[in-house]
Amino acid sequence: METYGLQRYLGDFGRFQKFTTLLVVLLAPIWGTTAVAMTFLMATPKHHCRVNETASSAEYRLSPESRNYSTPLENIDGKLVYSSCLMYLQTNETMAIKNRTTTLCTHGYEYDRSQYLSTIVTEHDLVCGRTWLNELGKSVFFVGLSFGSIVSGVAADRFGRHPTTLVCILLHLLLGIGASFATDYVTIFILRALVGAAGIGYYFTSLVIAVEIIGPSKRNAVGMAAVAGASFGYVLLGFLAYLIRDWRTLQLTQALMTAPFLCYWWLLPESPRWLLTNNRSGEATAVLKRAAKMNKVIYPNDVFCSETEKLSNETEEDSSRKYGVFDLLRRPRLRRITTAMCITWFAEVSVYFGLILGSVELAGDPYLNFILGCSVEVVLAAVALAAMKRWGRKPIVGGSVLLAGTGCMVSAMTRGFPTVARGFALVGRGAIGISFCSLMVYTPEVFPTVVRGTGLGLANMCSRFGSVLTPFVSLLADAWPPLPMVTFGTLCFVAGLAVYTLPETLGVPLPDTLEDSENFGMKQPHSDEVKEVSYTDPWPIPASMKYMRRLVVFYQTARDGDVFSSALTPG
Structure with a gap:
């Protein structure tokens, strides 16, 4: 159609x-x-374990001393960084760090609010x-x-x-x-x-x-x-x-x-x-x-x-x-x-x-x-x-x-x-x-x-x-x-x-019916369409072929009774 x-x-x-x-x-x-x-x-912003139940988000940036006594170090990509998900079970500062045991965050998490005030992650601790x-x-x-x-x-x-x-x-x-x-x-x-x-x-x-x-x-x-x-x-x-x-x-x-x-x-x-x-x-x-x-x-x-x-x-x-x-x-x-x-x-x-x-x-x-x-x-x-x-x-x-x-x-x-x-x-x-x-x-x-x-x-x-x-x-x-x-x-x-199994669509009228799709990209368009598309043809045509195309278009238009327009067809 x-x-x-x-x-x-x-x-x-x-x-x-x-x-x-x-x-x-x-x-x-x-x-x-x-x-x-x-x-x-x-x-997901940066975060760490909340040290105690009364801590607030304002306390995200712990002092170096508090961080050392509350948060263990982890090896990530060859670098030692403070853990985001673990904390020391004992908070006694006199106990040697190597003797302390770690546990999951028991009092929730503290989040860095410098970039995000709140996200779905921070609201639900995801x-x-x-x-x-x-x-x-x-x-x-x-x-x-x-x-x-x-x-x-x-x-x-x-x-x-x-x-x-x-x-x-x-x-x-x-x-x-x-x-x-x-x-x-x-x-x-x-x-x-x-x-x-x-x-x-x-x-x-x-x-x-x-x-x-x-x-x-x-x-x-x-x-x-x-x-x-x-x-x-x-x-x-x-x-x-x-x-x-x-x-x-x-x-x-x-x-x-x-x-x-x-x-x-x-x-x-x-x-x-x-x-x-x-x-x-x-x-x-x-x-x-x-x-x-x-x-x-x-x-x-x-x-x-x-x-x-x-x-x-x-x-x-x-x-x-x-x-x-x-x-x-x-x-x-x-x-x-x-x-x-x-x-x-x-x-x-x-x-x-x-x-x-x-x-x-x-x-x-x-x-x-x-x-x-x-x-x-x-x-x-x-x-x-x-x-x-x-x-x-x-x-x-x-x-x-x-x-x-x-x-x-x-x-x-x-x-x-x-x-x-x-x-x-x-x-x-x-x-x-x-x-x-x-x-x-x-x-x-x-x-x-x-x-x-x-x-x-x-x-x-x-x-x-x-x-x-x-x-x-x-x-x-x-x-x-x-x-x-x-x-x-x-x-x-x-x-x-x-x-590369798909048809090219540049300058081609869209298919309308299922029957159209079977021939889409496999046949030359109607002569009227050739004249329309030729103005924006993106493929360079060798000079030796331009005159051949003129003859083809001339024949098509002469057959349809419009010889004058063929003379105006761009090469």
Whole structure:
């Protein structure tokens, strides 16, 4: 089915498309603050055992004498440091230190409040023997993202992109407020997971709307703008966390930031492509007329009627049933695309979060480290945009993930040289950032309209299985120190192989039906489309071939009765 005919009348990126894209990009930073909020909400500050039951948090910095008599030393990475989880059972200063016995903290913990006034960890003492609960809370959040990805994707394909986006925005607001007032950590973890589910829902569903209303020449830029918006949200969170050191206030602020976007019920349009593929031509016509008016395009009624009637007739049979996850696996080519995307998302998200979410543990100010690290993401989005526009999606997504894998592997092999190892780890982080940003744009383009939301949701759900395991990958270092980086490198190489089984989408009209997906990327577009794409063709053509292409285009246009336009076709 071709919705490209309607696109030609409206233009690739008129005022209507720009306005809708702006709405989507403005929503992206809110999701960005949600995605990495756990970095500060669940941060673990320095701590030690409370010496007695009457001690207060103000007594965190014990005098050297008190520290020597109350806290034993531990050998960590060849250095003697005061223990965070043990204390001397006897506090008699006259007793020799070597004769004292140690015990777990019997009176609770004292926390360093210089960086964090309060976190979920400090409020519920999720340290030492309870550290696993903190890691479990992070994993539960990623489980919520998996749940939200697939549910919102199916809902978007069944009920529409617009209502799904608005419901997710409302749930994000209400559940976020609830999480800020929850009293026990189990409830906090569950509500935070549901907040993540709602956030990933409105982010990807709104992105699908933007992708479906613009022409092929601008999909790359719009997708990267949404990705850059999310990266800007990371930076915004760093500044908010610096100003708001209490986790409950930070969580409440993050939730209330969603409230203004409830006005999207009136502002954000439904995808006309989805309406047409679901045989709702009347509503699609209304959206298209609004688009034509905003774009100042003369769009005669007979054109609306003929085009929408044609598309409705083509989709009448398909729209009689609802599509689901299993439709992604019914046809061989779409099944291969789905499998490759799931593998790629699983691997890339695991490595992405594994390499960047530990930035607050580096030496120095955690807020500065986080803000600087996330600022790089915005720059990487611009680099990815330029690269994909020049060379296409596949080379950038696949090539950069292979570079990330190489960086991780070399970092593991040079562990004995910390400066070198750190440098290659940064190379891996930058490369996976480029690949992940590009993947966000690439994924919606390879699935047909009838299952685009479902496909995007399934791929994202698979990625969350990897992110659920990511907090525990660091534990592999107990068996062999380089093993975490080797694991990340291996995942990158697997993802690189999967990417090269996918079709290229640069300058190609999106598939609409399951039938379209079977031929997607395997045949030449219609002659009208060739002329459109040729203006932005990113592949340099040797001079000896340019005249051959002119002859081909001339033949096609002459056959269609439009010889004059062929003379204007650029070489």
